[in-house]
Amino acid sequence: MSIRPVKRITQAKPTLEGAGVHLRRAFGFGNTAEFDPFLLLDDFRNDNPDEYLSGFPWHPHRGIETVTYVLAGTVEHGDSMGNRGVIGAGDVQWMTAGSGIIHQEMPRGDEAGHMHGFQLWANLPADRKMTAPRYQEISAREIPSVTDDDGTQVRIVCGSFWGAKGPVDGIATDPTYLDVSVPPGRRRSLPVETTRQSFAYVFAGSGDFRNASGPLDVPTEIAGTSQTVPSSAVGNRSLVVFDRGDEVVVQAGPEGIRFLLVSGKPLEEPVAWQGPIVMNTREQLQQAFQELEKGTFLKSRE
Ligand code: FE
Numbered sequence: 089m090s091i092r093p094v095k096r097i098t099q100a101k102p103t104l105e106g107a108g109v110h111l112r113r114a115f116g117f118g119n120t121a122e123f124d125p126f127l128l129l130d131d132f133r134n135d136n137p138d139e140y141l142s143g144f145p146w147h148p149h150r151g152i153e154t155v156t157y158v159l160a161g162t163v164e165h166g167d168s169m170g171n172r173g174v175i176g177a178g179d180v181q182w183m184t185a186g187s188g189i190i191h192q193e194m195p196r197g198d199e200a201g202h203m204h205g206f207q208l209w210a211n212l213p214a215d216r217k218m219t220a221p222r223y224q225e226i227s228a229r230e231i232p233s234v235t236d237d238d239g240t241q242v243r244i245v246c247g248s249f250w251g252a253k254g255p256v257d258g259i260a261t262d263p264t265y266l267d268v269s270v271p272p273g274r275r276r277s278l279p280v281e282t283t284r285q286s287f288a289y290v291f292a293g294s295g296d297f298r299n300a301s302g303p304l305d306v307p308t309e310i311a312g313t314s315q316t317v318p319s320s321a322v323g324n325r326s327l328v329v330f331d332r333g334d335e336v337v338v339q340a341g342p343e344g345i346r347f348l349l350v351s352g353k354p355l356e357e358p359v360a361w362q363g364p365i366v367m368n369t370r371e372q373l374q375q376a377f378q379e380l381e382k383g384t385f386l387k388s389r390e
Pocket residue numbers: 144147149154191193
């Protein structure tokens with residue numbers, strides 16, 4: 089086994105999206121090669137309803153898949169195909185936009201005003217960008233959770249892990265999407281197939297992903313925390329990008345650590361990206377925006 093060294097550690101950046109939603113962007117609209125096949129990760133946790141209730145009103149998508157994982161509160165959604173629904177705590181919505189949908193996503197929070205969720209964008213390969221739109225709605229109880237002897241718990245949204253298989257299937261880039269909790273003080277190794285691009289996004293506790301190997305001078309930003317943690321530890325809202333290897337190792341801090349661990353097969357195709365539409369060429373982008381103007385964007389209405 090070879091441990092994946094840490095390539096880079098950054099903090100999610102405050103970003104204003106939709107109709108005025110205050111969220112934190114872990115990555116997106118930057119160097120797409122570094123995260124290929126993923127494009128963007130938004131963390132829309134917020135305890136102030138004024139900062140999220142305006143939501144993400146009607147907007148188009150083409151050429152990508154969006155994965156919405158809700159941990160507290162709800163997200164109401166509706167789309168151009170007539171689908172309506174609510175994503176609740178622990179639920180996942182995996183939307184393949186394909187040739188195009190127009191939808192809205194409205195975070196509603198829980199009774200105490202808490203909203204907690206993540207949205208990941210995965211790219212579609214060139215030959216599937218114009219595929220028919222598809223939804224996979226997965227309720228919390230359908231997501232397998234495996235607990236190991238040391239107390240490490242893994243919820244498997246997509247992909248196979250420790251002998252369990254997540255409920256989302258048929259995804260072009262064959263991603264693995266895990267929600268991992270490691271108990272206080274534990275050192276844990278987690279397999280990640282060698283050929284995949286992989287990152288972790290920490291959202292509770294703290295830990296160290298690079299004590300076992302890798303350069304010690306990886307630039308690390310630790311912001312917005314008054315906690316005392318070892319200098320190489322990462323905490324809430326840290327994005328850890330891994331280099332190649334076949335396992336990720338984490339040493340959990342005194343309060344444990346919880347993070348998303350995501351990996352996928354790189355597409356290595358050209359990316360032409362404007363707002364919610366991601367294609368391979370500028371011409372395809374222009375065509376998409378012209379179709380939006382002309383009202384011919386939607387290829388599939390059911
Ligand atoms: Fe959207």
